[in-house]
Amino acid sequence: MKFEFFKKIEEADDVQNGTGETNASQDTNTDVNQQQTDTETNTETTEMSQQLVALVNRKTQLKTQYDSDIKVINDQITLLQKQRGDLQAANVENNEQAQINKGKIININVSLNELANRKLVKKTAYQKNVRDVEQQMLLINKEIAEAGGDVDVKCVDESKVIDMRFSRKLYEAVLNRTDEMYAMIKMSFGEIENLSFQPSSTNCRTFAKNIIAFLNKLGWGSGENEEKFKTFVYNIIDASHISLGQAEKDKFVNNLTNAMKENQLFKWLFMED
Structure with missing residues (x-):
C-alpha cells in the first residue's frame, strides 16, 4: 500500500x-x-548494393572478353607453331627450298612475337580495367560502411567461396531482382536465331516473377540446383502454352542458365558450399 x-x-x-x-x-x-x-539507411545501402552488382557484372564481362580475346590469339599461335614445326621437319632436297623454308620460319617467328606482344597489351589493359572496377567497388563499400551497412572486404577476391558469400548478400539486399531476371530472360530469347515465336514482354515479366519466387524458396548453392532450376524453367514454359519447339526450349534454358552463372546476383545458385 x-x-x-x-x-x-x-x-x-x-x-x-x-x-x-x-x-x-x-x-x-x-x-x-x-x-x-x-x-533511409536501408534504402541507401540497398541502392549502393545495386551499384556493386553492376560493377561485379562489369568485372565478369571484362574477364569473359579477356578470355575470349586471349583464346583467339592462342589459337593463332598454335596454328603458327604447327606450321613452323612442319617446316622444320620437312625433308629439303635442295638449297633453294631450304632458303624458302628458312624465310617462312623467320616470318612465322616474327608473327609469333607480335602475337605475344598482343597478349601482353591485352593483359595490361585487362588488369588496369579490373583495378579501376575494384577501386570503385571499394569506394562504394566505404560509403556503405559510413551509412551503417555491412560490407565484405574480400568482395574483390577471385575465390569461388567468397564470390558465393558476396552473391548471397547482394541477392538478399537488392530489391529489383525481378528486373534483373527479366533482362536476362529477354536476352536469352534474343540470342536464339530464327525463333519461331517471340514471347511478349508480359510473358517474360511473368517468367521473371515466377523464377524469383522459386529462387526465394530454393536452398543455397548445391550440386543439384542446376537440374532443379532447369526443370522448373521447362515447366513454366510448358504451363505458359508458348509455342516453342523442343530445340528452342533447350537453347533458351541453356542460355538463361549460362547467363545466371555469369551474373554475380544469381551465380550462388550453382555453387556448392
Whole structure:
C-alpha cells in the first residue's frame, strides 16, 4: 500500500509538471525518427548494393572478353607453331627450298612475337580495367560502411567461396531482382536465331516473377540446383502454352542458365558450399 501511495504521488507530480505526457510524446517522436532513419539507411545501402552488382557484372564481362580475346590469339599461335614445326621437319632436297623454308620460319617467328606482344597489351589493359572496377567497388563499400551497412572486404577476391558469400548478400539486399531476371530472360530469347515465336514482354515479366519466387524458396548453392532450376524453367514454359519447339526450349534454358552463372546476383545458385 505504501508503494502504491508513493507511486500515485509521483504520477500526479508528473501530470502537474507536464512531464509525463511530454516524456511519452518525446519517446514516440524518438521512435518515429529512428524508424525513419533506419528506413533511409536501408534504402541507401540497398541502392549502393545495386551499384556493386553492376560493377561485379562489369568485372565478369571484362574477364569473359579477356578470355575470349586471349583464346583467339592462342589459337593463332598454335596454328603458327604447327606450321613452323612442319617446316622444320620437312625433308629439303635442295638449297633453294631450304632458303624458302628458312624465310617462312623467320616470318612465322616474327608473327609469333607480335602475337605475344598482343597478349601482353591485352593483359595490361585487362588488369588496369579490373583495378579501376575494384577501386570503385571499394569506394562504394566505404560509403556503405559510413551509412551503417555491412560490407565484405574480400568482395574483390577471385575465390569461388567468397564470390558465393558476396552473391548471397547482394541477392538478399537488392530489391529489383525481378528486373534483373527479366533482362536476362529477354536476352536469352534474343540470342536464339530464327525463333519461331517471340514471347511478349508480359510473358517474360511473368517468367521473371515466377523464377524469383522459386529462387526465394530454393536452398543455397548445391550440386543439384542446376537440374532443379532447369526443370522448373521447362515447366513454366510448358504451363505458359508458348509455342516453342523442343530445340528452342533447350537453347533458351541453356542460355538463361549460362547467363545466371555469369551474373554475380544469381551465380550462388550453382555453387556448392
